[in-house]
Amino acid sequence: MPHLFHELIYSTANRGAKSEALISQQYRLDYLELAEQTQKLATGLVKIGIARGERLAVYLEKRVEGVVALFATSAAGGVFVPINPLLKAEQVGYILSDCNVRILVTSASRFNLLKSVLTSCHDLHTVIVVEDNAELPSIKGLNLVRWQEVIAEKASCYTHPTVDSDMAAILYTSGSTGKPKGVVLSHRNLVTGAKSVSTYLKNNSDDRILSVLPLSFDYGLSQLTTAFYVGATCVLMNYLLPRDIVDEVIKEDVTGLAAVPPLWIQLSQLKWEGLTSLRYITNSGGAMPKATLDQLRGLFPRTSIFLMYGLTETFL
Numbered sequence: 001m002p003h004l005f006h007e008l009i010y011s012t013a014n015r016g017a018k019s020e021a022l023i024s025q026q027y028r029l030d031y032l033e034l035a036e037q038t039q040k041l042a043t044g045l046v047k048i049g050i051a052r053g054e055r056l057a058v059y060l061e062k063r064v065e066g067v068v069a070l071f072a073t074s075a076a077g078g079v080f081v082p083i084n085p086l087l088k089a090e091q092v093g094y095i096l097s098d099c100n101v102r103i104l105v106t107s108a109s110r111f112n113l114l115k116s117v118l119t120s121c122h123d124l125h126t127v128i129v130v131e132d133n134a135e136l137p138s139i140k141g142l143n144l145v146r147w148q149e150v151i152a153e154k155a156s157c158y159t160h161p162t163v164d165s166d167m168a169a170i171l172y173t174s175g176s177t178g179k180p181k182g183v184v185l186s187h188r189n190l191v192t193g194a195k196s197v198s199t200y201l202k203n204n205s206d207d208r209i210l211s212v213l214p215l216s217f218d219y220g221l222s223q224l225t226t227a228f229y230v231g232a233t234c235v236l237m238n239y240l241l242p243r244d245i246v247d248e249v250i251k252e253d254v255t256g257l258a259a260v261p262p263l264w265i266q267l268s269q270l271k272w273e274g275l276t277s278l279r280y281i282t283n284s285g286g287a288m289p290k291a292t293l294d295q296l297r298g299l300f301p302r303t304s305i306f307l308m309y310g311l312t313e314t315f316l
Contacts, residue, residue, distance in 0.1 A: 057105070076160060077161065096123075099182050104128070172216065183218075249275065259281070
């Protein structure tokens, strides 16, 4: 039974399960592979100098490295801060300064967008760039390293000690009513939430859950945690058009799909020919319009619909 955030991966891996844990475009990692990458990065983070309770931010689109960074930060004894990839440089800079981020994981292109604000983030000492072949410009006071350099070391069991009441994450609000505000979550918050939601949705190891929402959003992060709590598969997706989601659901035999009302309104207008796998859909982030709900019930007569608006706000 996991008690810490990173144990959501480790507990399944320790059982020797080789089922798929994470899919992202051409990358497919089973639980053993994902656990190994997580522990290698955790080792690298400790060597870089992350201290117990220090913050690491991830500013990336959904990809394997971003997920590994979240769980490795937890395994190292740090606190992860996922940043919405749609935020602009000034907004990202505010978050980095507001919660005293020490290490940033990002891409070369996003790093170039942030260069003008990073010099004012006085607690930041290291930027990890996920591309191996990226040219890294010199910035005074910042240590720039490539992802592969950080995970090159042999995985070590040494990390900072952690208990379930320790802070695990800081998730920032959208800032629609002012500046974004950080919500502090403990390991116990995240693991209990995963247990609660996976029980409510009757998740099991055969589920394949599509992640289309930002991991900086509690409801988006929940797709990862509920999948990993039961040893299921999480499929990461950065979509351009709603039609892309339909195609991915069918291609990957997705059994669970979560979205917010504006996206459900768009998805309800599409044709879903060939759909056989979808066991349930969920809604949060706002109340589902009745007209949209009626359309979805017509589209998915054998699919359970869970209206979770108000529930996700209580389990974290």
